[in-house]
Amino acid sequence: MAKRKAIPIETRLRLFAESSGHCQRPECLDPLFPAELNGVKHIAEIAHVLPHGKAGPRSKEVPSGEFNPDSFDNLILLCPKCHTIIDKNPDAYPRAIILEWKRNHLTNLAIKQGIRLYENRSEARAALISKLSENKAIWKKFAPIDGSEFEFDPESETALLWKQRMKSVILPNNYHTQSILATNVSHMTADEHEVFAEFKEHIRGLTDRHICGVAGQAIRFPKKMEEIFK
Structure with missing residues (x-):
């Protein structure tokens, strides 16, 4: 065979x-x-x-x-x-x-997750802000690049926690946020459509590296995501 x-x-x-x-x-x-x-x-x-x-x-x-x-x-x-x-x-x-x-x-x-088309931008932002905030807090604490609290050692406990949080929290939060944005795309401005496209590519890169095991440089988290639907 x-x-x-x-x-x-x-x-x-x-x-x-x-x-x-x-x-x-x-x-x-x-x-x-x-x-x-x-x-x-x-x-x-x-x-x-x-x-x-x-x-x-x-x-x-x-x-x-x-x-x-x-x-x-x-x-x-x-x-x-x-x-x-x-x-x-x-x-x-x-x-x-x-x-x-x-x-x-x-x-x-x-x-199943309670995601829906919200009536306005404020409601849509309220639905996703907790996921964005949680990811930002984890990034500040554990991220190997630009994280402020340690010098990255791939064998350290902090590095192992970063890898664990990436799969158990950051990526699921990103997938959830992506679903909210996709459902509420009608509320986006033209600039926000571009930010959303960058965010999706950011997620693909993280999935590529942390789930599929492919080395490479994922694009950075788009800073303008922090302002989306404001």
Whole structure:
């Protein structure tokens, strides 16, 4: 049997970014960075909607023409329990249903988290300010670059706490903030649209480095985010 190719890092990054760190099965939506693991590890599994070959779950739906099973469009991010559920009972979870989960994921997640389209800019800002403030406090205390309270040592307790807080607090807060902004994009000015675009790229870079393990320079947190919806 030929060895499968690894799923491209760009695809994995996009899956994590678009899941906002939560299982994409709407009946679940559990965090993929559970508190009991202290943010050090995630439990996410990349599930194939249609399988490699002719014997896997939903194999009857595999098209006869050219088909890339490892493409973004054929993958979904799930917790281990939900991955097992859909593959153990494929007739109950056909391709159309799973792709619908993926399309509607951010809407479903926003509803679960109480995110909505607010009536005005002030309400939208009030909804996101606590997440921004918490991240800023962690950055000031633990960040290895420009943090004011220590000289960074990658083996130090502070460095380990920074890595843990990044996965357990900062990234989940960023995903949550991104969902609020996406839902309330109609309240943004033209300049704020640009700031939001920079913020999304900032999140992608952090996800790339801290979740997918790809070294590189993420763009810095856009300072104008602190003023958004003011």
